[in-house]
Amino acid sequence: MKEEIILDVRDLRTSFFDDEGFEIKAVDGVSFELPKGKTLGIVGESGSGKSITALSILRLIAKNGKIAGGEILFNNRDLTKLSEKDIRSIRGNDISMIFQEPMTSLNPVYTIGKQIYEALKIHQGMDKEQGKKRIIELLELVGIPSPEQRMKQYPHELSGGMRQRVMIAMALACNPKLLIADEPTTALDVTIQAQILELINSLQEELGMSVIMITHDLGVVAETCDYVAVMYGGQVVEYQEVKELFKNPKHPYTVGLLNSMPRHDVDVDELEPIKGNVPSIKNMPKGCRFAPRCPFATELCVTELPKLDRKEDGSEVRCWIYSDKWDGDPEVKVRNEERTS
Amino acid sequence: MLKFIIRRLLQLIPVLLGVTIIVFSLMHLTPGNPAHIIAGENAPPETVAQIEKRLGLDEPIPVQFYHFVKDAVMLDFGNSWRTSLPVTTELWPRFWVTFELAVYSMIFSIVVGMAAGIISAVRQYSWADVTVMLVALFGLSMPNFWLGLMLMQWFSINLGWLPPTGWGSPEQIILPVITLGTSGAAVIARMTRSSMLDVISQDYIRTARAKGLKERVITYRHALKNALIPIVTVIGLQFGGLLAGAVLTESVFAINGMGKLIVDRILARDFPVVQAGILVIAVVFVFINLLVDISYKFLNKRIDMD
Numbered sequence: 001m002k003e004e005i006i007l008d009v010r011d012l013r014t015s016f017f018d019d020e021g022f023e024i025k026a027v028d029g030v031s032f033e034l035p036k037g038k039t040l041g042i043v044g045e046s047g048s049g050k051s052i053t054a055l056s057i058l059r060l061i062a063k064n065g066k067i068a069g070g071e072i073l074f075n076n077r078d079l080t081k082l083s084e085k086d087i088r089s090i091r092g093n094d095i096s097m098i099f100q101e102p103m104t105s106l107n108p109v110y111t112i113g114k115q116i117y118e119a120l121k122i123h124q125g126m127d128k129e130q131g132k133k134r135i136i137e138l139l140e141l142v143g144i145p146s147p148e149q150r151m152k153q154y155p156h157e158l159s160g161g162m163r164q165r166v167m168i169a170m171a172l173a174c175n176p177k178l179l180i181a182d183e184p185t186t187a188l189d190v191t192i193q194a195q196i197l198e199l200i201n202s203l204q205e206e207l208g209m210s211v212i213m214i215t216h217d218l219g220v221v222a223e224t225c226d227y228v229a230v231m232y233g234g235q236v237v238e239y240q241e242v243k244e245l246f247k248n249p250k251h252p253y254t255v256g257l258l259n260s261m262p263r264h265d266v267d268v269d270e271l272e273p274i275k276g277n278v279p280s281i282k283n284m285p286k287g288c289r290f291a292p293r294c295p296f297a298t299e300l301c302v303t304e305l306p307k308l309d310r311k312e313d314g315s316e317v318r319c320w321i322y323s324d325k326w327d328g329d330p331e332v333k334v335r336n337e338e339r340t341s
Numbered sequence: 342m343l344k345f346i347i348r349r350l351l352q353l354i355p356v357l358l359g360v361t362i363i364v365f366s367l368m369h370l371t372p373g374n375p376a377h378i379i380a381g382e383n384a385p386p387e388t389v390a391q392i393e394k395r396l397g398l399d400e401p402i403p404v405q406f407y408h409f410v411k412d413a414v415m416l417d418f419g420n421s422w423r424t425s426l427p428v429t430t431e432l433w434p435r436f437w438v439t440f441e442l443a444v445y446s447m448i449f450s451i452v453v454g455m456a457a458g459i460i461s462a463v464r465q466y467s468w469a470d471v472t473v474m475l476v477a478l479f480g481l482s483m484p485n486f487w488l489g490l491m492l493m494q495w496f497s498i499n500l501g502w503l504p505p506t507g508w509g510s511p512e513q514i515i516l517p518v519i520t521l522g523t524s525g526a527a528v529i530a531r532m533t534r535s536s537m538l539d540v541i542s543q544d545y546i547r548t549a550r551a552k553g554l555k556e557r558v559i560t561y562r563h564a565l566k567n568a569l570i571p572i573v574t575v576i577g578l579q580f581g582g583l584l585a586g587a588v589l590t591e592s593v594f595a596i597n598g599m600g601k602l603i604v605d606r607i608l609a610r611d612f613p614v615v616q617a618g619i620l621v622i623a624v625v626f627v628f629i630n631l632l633v634d635i636s637y638k639f640l641n642k643r644i645d646m647d
Contacts, residue, residue: 089553096551
């Protein structure tokens, strides 16, 4: 029952170099698979490398950064090996991206119609007439009222929610097979957040796209995703089906995340934050990146970095507890029992 | 838009009135009686009184000012005290020479400055960037009369490629335009670079890349248009400096422009010509700034003019 995999990221590593040439490994071992038509959530705190992972897929990382290793197989083509021209023909066409800040992600000096038209022109060679028809169709699709007037407006004339809809319309212009949404709702009001997520979900079903949803919000993951990759310190620490992740999280970090999240289905008096801070990207722990904050950490965890191990059910976890080398309490239960519903 | 332009034109009236007051006061604040100057040192008092009467200098100052403004609006600045020709006749041909020099120099500054600035920004920290910024610093620090003399030394005297003086033929235009335009080009290059760098790091540039646009399209269509506002401001300010710089450049290259005329007539105390010249420069400057303001509206749709 193997599903068709549209995107397969294998051991991706992306580094940046500061002025002194010091290498900063922003993404250091990210692997996940995305079956066609499904949604993958990438979750993590700020600085965990989730946005850099997304930007790496389209090779949009800044000039002082580069993909240092790994593969990004999109329909079995390795995106890391494509020429600049070939990757350009994929951007905005087969793979589109929407960003966190709708307020600043649109060019202030061009009408939204013109900005959408650009993608239609370069990828589909549409003329102005065809373009106009398609733009109106797209704006209707994302729920923008009176599209014919709207397309002549400038970004500053639109609210944040409307601008994010425009971004989505722009991303959908060429019927992408994969949509990458980098925290698409973080900058929006709560009510608008729900609308945008619902819009992405319904469009996905309608158009049969695959989606990567990058977020720090497990609530968003629960609502929208089929699979989740949890990131910590530039690495994927756990990859699971969503239901399994919430029911049976394996990595201590995932458990910590769940415990620090308010839930309405379980009666909890107090939230339990993860103690300590995210390690500095310039000074990563030698062993498991989470070891300094992990309640179960042993000698082994501190000295040696665990591999991302694949289990029979397709899930993956990067933790010594699940390996034969585990030197701690063999009966250790990672799940916090009191909070199980 | 039309409403905005009309309103800005009306706003110019007090500005120009202020300029007129200052220009008019020049004559009255300068020590010495103009009638004495015209009549000569040893003229009898009757002659002086007669000249005063002819020029209206015996009337109260507000009345004189009223006449000055009334005539100036009709572009009548009286006659030169030195040559007795109408001031407009003297000034007009000279004004066009200076205007040409200023416009060519401005075009030179804009083309060279923006091209260099864009290259610098797009290839930040490359050898091209470093070279452009060093040359710009050089161009900025160099007084233009000295640059003019050096250019003349190399290209006219040593190499004999271009004529050292005069104005009119294409060969005569090259050296003065480079002399006058270099510092402007340097300022524009630096402003273009910093403005472009600022814009290139904006989110919407990343959006443009994510759309699959070519770098060239991103640089010229998406980045440059956003970067233009501060550049246009600097261009407007440069134009004012250019008119002042023209005085020196004209002297170096012996060009019979307005700058040279004003300097000559200041030394000769020929006030009507000086007044008219300064007023013309002020009016041009004010209108250039109006053009800059109007261009903002086209460049940035967020600026609300009404």
